[in-house]
Amino acid sequence: EAPVHFYASAADFRTIIYTPNVYRIDVELEGNTIPCVIQDIQFHPVSDEALHIDFIQLIDGKPVTIEVPMRLEGNARGVRNGGKMKRVLRKLKVKATPENLPDAIVHDITNLRIGQAVRVSDIPANNFEIVNSPSAVIVSIKTSRTAVADEDEDEGAEETSGETPAEA
Structure with a gap:
């Protein structure tokens, strides 16, 4: 038309x-x-x-390509350890039929550590196709001067849990 x-x-x-x-x-x-x-x-x-x-x-049944907001949920482990979150993509291009178009794409980043990133390929696409490059970074956690190594946090959690190692 x-x-x-x-x-x-x-x-x-x-x-x-x-x-x-x-x-x-x-x-x-x-x-x-x-x-x-x-x-x-x-x-x-x-x-x-x-x-x-x-x-x-x-038009029902006819695929359309639009940008959909990317919403991140949770507090990343790397940020809790002092890392800095860098958001690269706030919207993703999605191709779908009108009935399958999402209002937003939601992804949990709670377990994201320092040095890790979420890429487009990590996002499950249910009933729609993500058009962006699969290797494109959505969010990453970078190290900073105040960052604590993940292993240090794990050891600190064990020590504060009230358990003391048995002496030989």
Whole structure:
């Protein structure tokens, strides 16, 4: 189909523009309801006001590629040991049919240690395909001056558990 052009006030879109979430939007034009998602937004460089929005029409059974926010859960073990978390990708490109599009991709980083990283290939893709390079880093834990080696924390936990080693 040919692209449909329309104009609407920026205030009408304010709640869906300034959020990291992906929303399915029903656009009503001339009595027709068109299910869509936002593909791209162009902002004014100074005022940060939305100037132009591109929508993709959702057609049942037809795959669509959009960016979906990557949400990290948990407090990484490496950060608790003094490491610094570096977030590289905040969104992932996902290809899926409209009924399988996730609102966000959630990944637990609780066991992530200093020197480790989560890559795109580590993310399970259920009913959708991640288009980004499988080797792309999403988040990593870097060492810092105050970082404690993981082994030191493990030994400290054993000593404070109340158990004392038997003397020979």
